[in-house]
Amino acid sequence: GQNIDQPTEMTATEGAIVQINCTYQTSGFNGLFWYQQHAGEAPTFLSYNVLDGLEEKGRFSSFLSRSKGYSYLLLKELQMKDSASYLCAVVDSNYQLIWGAGTKLIIKP
Amino acid sequence: ETGVTQTPRHLVMGMTNKKSLKCEQHLGHNAMYWYKQSAKKPLELMFVYSLEERVENNSVPSRFSPECPNSSHLFLHLHTLQPEDSALYLCASSKEPESSYNEQFFGPGTRLTVL
Numbered sequence: 001g002q003n004i005d006q007p008t009e010m011t012a013t014e015g016a017i018v019q020i021n022c023t024y025q026t027s028g029f030n031g032l033f034w035y036q037q038h039a040g041e042a043p044t045f046l047s048y049n050v051l052d053g054l055e056e057k058g059r060f061s062s063f064l065s066r067s068k069g070y071s072y073l074l075l076k077e078l079q080m081k082d083s084a085s086y087l088c089a090v091v092d093s094n095y096q097l098i099w100g101a102g103t104k105l106i107i108k109p
Numbered sequence: 110e111t112g113v114t115q116t117p118r119h120l121v122m123g124m125t126n127k128k129s130l131k132c133e134q135h136l137g138h139n140a141m142y143w144y145k146q147s148a149k150k151p152l153e154l155m156f157v158y159s160l161e162e163r164v165e166n167n168s169v170p171s172r173f174s175p176e177c178p179n180s181s182h183l184f185l186h187l188h189t190l191q192p193e194d195s196a197l198y199l200c201a202s203s204k205e206p207e208s209s210y211n212e213q214f215f216g217p218g219t220r221l222t223v224l
Binding site for chain 1: 113149
């Protein structure tokens, strides 16, 4: 079967750095997305990785290792507004998105 | 209006009621999706329409009936629902559903409660 694993919940301090991990086992791989979802709102696109390595976009970076079936989202200089759920999704061989259950990130002052 | 809109935002219905959820996308995309989101569970893909044709139906109970009259509008007709159907129902659209870069744009969802 297809499986995406993420931690259920993480807590971090304002101004700090946090890394949210995602491991996957899917039928084929055509890329990996990270989305952010604030409570009661729509998921919004953060990043897309298809090649190994680190993609940096401002305070957020996303890393991919296809050989290890592993990705992480790195958030720097955390702000209170970063409190949200972070969803990992893999594009499988049928171009369908397979979703993780999401990681709820709580930022404390 | 921009992006993907959904109405209503909240819906409470009894098990014998019939209601419909509406989704509209203003992005000129070719594909539209219905997802079910339950607490602490992955997004569950329910239906996919590509160029107004249904291409995916992931064994969804017949009490959920989708309709896609054109590429901008998507409906989810509900009847005889069960309490376990209570969830957030998200609509999404994408430009190229059969490509590796299939970025999906989501609406804010309809919070459905079945009593």
